[in-house]
Amino acid sequence: MTSRRRFITLFGGTFGTSLLLAGCLGNPPDRSGSSGTAPKPDAAAAAKLETTTVKLGYIPILEAAPLVVGVQKGFFAKHGLKVELAKQASWPAARDNVVLGSAGGGIDGGQWQSPMPHLITEGIITDGKKVPMVVLAQLISQANGIAISNSLKAENLGLDLSRSVDVFKRFPEKQGRKFRAAYTFPNANQDLWIRYWLAAGGIDPDKDIELLTVPSTETLQGMRNGTMEAFSTGDPWPFRIVTDDIGYLAALTAQMWPAHPEEFLGMRADWVDKNPKAAVALVKGLIEAQQWADKPENRSEVAKLISSRAYFNTPMEVLEPALKGQYLLGADRKPVKDPKLGPIYWMSDRGVISYPYKSLSLWFLVESLRWNMHPGKLTTIEQARALVDKVNREDIWRQAATELGLPTKDIPTGSSRGKETFFDGIVFDPENPQSYLNSLKIKR
Numbered sequence: 001m002t003s004r005r006r007f008i009t010l011f012g013g014t015f016g017t018s019l020l021l022a023g024c025l026g027n028p029p030d031r032s033g034s035s036g037t038a039p040k041p042d043a044a045a046a047a048k049l050e051t052t053t054v055k056l057g058y059i060p061i062l063e064a065a066p067l068v069v070g071v072q073k074g075f076f077a078k079h080g081l082k083v084e085l086a087k088q089a090s091w092p093a094a095r096d097n098v099v100l101g102s103a104g105g106g107i108d109g110g111q112w113q114s115p116m117p118h119l120i121t122e123g124i125i126t127d128g129k130k131v132p133m134v135v136l137a138q139l140i141s142q143a144n145g146i147a148i149s150n151s152l153k154a155e156n157l158g159l160d161l162s163r164s165v166d167v168f169k170r171f172p173e174k175q176g177r178k179f180r181a182a183y184t185f186p187n188a189n190q191d192l193w194i195r196y197w198l199a200a201g202g203i204d205p206d207k208d209i210e211l212l213t214v215p216s217t218e219t220l221q222g223m224r225n226g227t228m229e230a231f232s233t234g235d236p237w238p239f240r241i242v243t244d245d246i247g248y249l250a251a252l253t254a255q256m257w258p259a260h261p262e263e264f265l266g267m268r269a270d271w272v273d274k275n276p277k278a279a280v281a282l283v284k285g286l287i288e289a290q291q292w293a294d295k296p297e298n299r300s301e302v303a304k305l306i307s308s309r310a311y312f313n314t315p316m317e318v319l320e321p322a323l324k325g326q327y328l329l330g331a332d333r334k335p336v337k338d339p340k341l342g343p344i345y346w347m348s349d350r351g352v353i354s355y356p357y358k359s360l361s362l363w364f365l366v367e368s369l370r371w372n373m374h375p376g377k378l379t380t381i382e383q384a385r386a387l388v389d390k391v392n393r394e395d396i397w398r399q400a401a402t403e404l405g406l407p408t409k410d411i412p413t414g415s416s417r418g419k420e421t422f423f424d425g426i427v428f429d430p431e432n433p434q435s436y437l438n439s440l441k442i443k444r
C-alpha cells in the first residue's frame with residue numbers, strides 16, 4: 001500500500017524519476033591532493049583478473065568509509081583492482097545507475113541499504129525491471145539513529161516510547177496534522193528502524209504518524225523550519241542536527257539492536273558472473289579495508305580520508321565523533337563515549353560484521369512482510385528465503401577470506417548468525433520467522 005507513504009521531496013526536487021547521470025556526482029578534483037595518492041593496482045595481481053576496473057556508487061555517510069579506505073590505503077590495488085568510487089546524489093540515483101550498469105554510464109554496484117539489492121533483483125523498486133544483484137559483504141553495523149526536532153525537546157523522546165504514546169497520538173489535535181518522520185529511501189533500513197522503534201513503543205507508523213521520503217541534504221532545513229519532527233538517518237547527519245541545535249538524538253540503532261545489519265556491498269550479478277576472480281579480489285580488498293578501519297587507532301585517519309573534497313567534502317570535525325562512538329544523547333544532550341555504540345566495520349560481540357549472513361538479510365524481507373510493503377510482489381516467508389538464497393553470496397566471501405588466510409574462527413561456515421534479540425525483548429529466530437511475526441503487536 002504505497003499510497004500510505006508519501007513519496008515527495010519538500011523543496012521542489014524531483015524524485016523517483018530517472019536521475020541517471022545527473023544523479024551521479026562523480027568526484028570533483030581534490031585540491032588537498034589526498035585523492036591523487038591512491039596506489040596503483042599491483043600488476044601481478046591484476047594479470048590474474050578478468051577485469052581490473054570496477055565502478056562503485058556510494059552515499060557520503062559513514063557506511064561508505066570502507067570503500068574510501070580500500071581505495072586510499074591501497075587495499076583494492078593490492079589485489080589488482082582499480083576501484084572507481086562515484087558519489088550518488090541520492091538512493092534513487094544509485095538505484096537508477098545500477099540499472100544502467102557501468103557500460104551504460106552508470107555503476108557496477110556499490111553501497112546499499114537493505115534489502116535494496118533483493119528488491120532490485122525482483123524488479124520491485126525498478127518499475128518491474130529485474131536486474132539480478134548479489135550481496136557480497138556487509139559494509140558496516142550501527143552508526144544510525146533517530147533524531148527528533150527541538151520543537152519536542154520538552155517531551156524528551158528516548159529509546160522507550162511506551163510512556164510517550166500521547167506525544168504522537170495527540171499531535172494532530174495540537175498541531176493540525178500528524179507527527180511527521182522522514183527517511184531517505186522507503187522500505188529499507190531507515191524506514192524499518194523508525195517503524196520498529198515506534199511500534200515497540202505502541203505507536204502505529206502507518207496510522208498514528210506520517211512517514212516521508214526526503215533526500216538527506218534537505219532534512220536539516222526540513223527539521224529547522226518545522227516540516228518534520230523526526231529523521232531516521234545515518235551518521236554524520238544526527239551529529240549535524242545536534243550541533244546545529246536543530247534537534248536531538250532520541251535513539252541509536254546500536255541501542256535498538258546491537259551489532260545489527262546495516263549497509264551492504266552489492267553488485268550486478270552479471271558483473272560478478274563475468275568477473276568471478278575480480279569479485280573475490282574486491283571482497284579481499286574490502287575485508288582488509290574493514291579490518292583497518294575498525295582499529296580505534298585508525299579512526300582519526302578514516303575521518304580525514306572520507307572528509308576530503310574528493311569524497312564527502314565534509315569537515316573532519318563532523319565525522320570524527322561518531323567514528324569514535326561519541327554522541328550527545330537525548331534532549332538533555334548527555335555525552336556518551338563508547339566505541340561499542342559507534343560504527344563497527346569488522347568485528348563485533350556477535351562475530352564478524354563483514355560476512356553477508358543470509359539470516360540477517362532475511363530479517364529485512366520478513367520486516368517487509370510485517371508491514372506488507374510489497375503487496376502482490378513479496379508476500380511469503382518462502383519467497384523471502386528463496387530471494388536471500390539467490391542474492392547473498394556467502395561463498396564468494398568465504399573464498400576471499402580463505403585466500404587472505406584469515407583464522408578459521410573469523411570465517412563463518414553457516415548462513416545463520418543465530419537468534420537476534422531487540423531492545424524490547426522481541427526475538428527474531430531465522431529458523432522460525434513466523435513466530436517472530438506472531439510475537440509483534442503492531443503489524444499489517
Ligand code: CA
Binds near residue numbers: 063189233262
Ligand atoms: Ca544507513
